[in-house]
Amino acid sequence: MFKEGICPICGNKAPHAETDQNNYIFDCVRCGEYVLIGLYDIHFKDLSDTQRAHLSGYIRDNQSLTSRCLINREEFTDIINNVVQILPSIKANKILLTLSDISNIPGTEIEITKGSNNFFLLQGKSYIINNDEWIYIIQDLLEKELGYIEFIKYATAGPLTKSYIKITPKGWNQLSKLRLPNQNSNTAFIAMWFNNIVKPVREIIKQAIRNAGYEPKIVDEEPFNGDVVNQIITYINQARFVIADLTEQRQGVYFEAGYAKGLNIPVIYSVRDDQIDPIKETGKPDPLRVHFDLNHQNLLSWNNDNLVDFQKRLTNQITATIGVGPLYKEK
Secondary structure (H helix, E strand, O other): OOOOOEOOOOOOEOOEEEOOOOOEEEEEOOOEEEEEEOOOHHHHOOOOHHHHHHHHHHHHHHOOOOOOEEEEHHHHHHHHHOOOOOOHHHHHHHHHHHHHHHOOOOOOOEEOOOOOHHHHHHHHHOOOOOHHHHHHHHHHHHHHHOOOEEEEEEOOOOOOOEEEEEEOHHHHHHHHHHOOOOOOOOEEEEEOOOOHHHHHHHHHHHHHHHHOOOEEEOHHHOOOOOOHHHHHHHHHHHOOEEEEEOOOOOHHHHHHHHHHHHOOOOEEEEEEHHHOOOOOOOOOOOOOOOOHHHHHOOOEEEOOOOHHHHHHHHHHHHHHHOOOOOOOOOO
């Protein structure tokens, strides 16, 4: 059971309801709307502040993919055991993008008073860990160092001082770059299941990317020192676009796609065709399927009998939506 009206992740206000399947739907002011499947209050008891911020950010990023983020016990364990180190500059960019989503009218003063909806939304979407980090990103980095925002406080008749942010002309100039990120990049990051079962399609995806004029990057094929999860984030931050193959519904792939979308980096989705709309057989477990709202995305399907055709369709999708890359060679 969960505490009534409290988010088990961040501890803020979150009305929730139990569904017929003993799953719990939450609508949190910070994390947004999500569903816990087979998870209970005890699973969240000993989480660190960093793990809670990571979960909250994961949910917010994946709401750009699905209207309601679904987390089962396996995904939960994977998320909290693979916390990503997100640089302050990336968090600052995510705050700036979110501010422009709240209001795209220059000169608007956006309220971010502590406890307001915007305050929680900005902290969730930018993976803010605690109040010290929030103040550092907003005041020290975005306002004083970068000059992208103006931080304004207004005294009120009561004890509460209202806080507002206004994006500066320099901030709007930065936003024009963030909305079209990594335009000079020649790399494409591949997010997919690491398993020999999908090795043939991995090679096809890499070749499709090369045929479109870009260099494929997949983390287990690149030399590096350090943490693999942080290296994934580095590759995504540098990529012109991301290919996310959702086969087998790996939590890491959903995280990587959501993280890229949160930075306005284009994502192209693919999946093995038997996982788009599978039919449940009597007496057998529920089949793996693409998260429900992603069925409305432009999914490129494949199976092992049509890989050559899939390669052509993927190359065409890249060149049509991203453009021909700088490494393109005429055949």
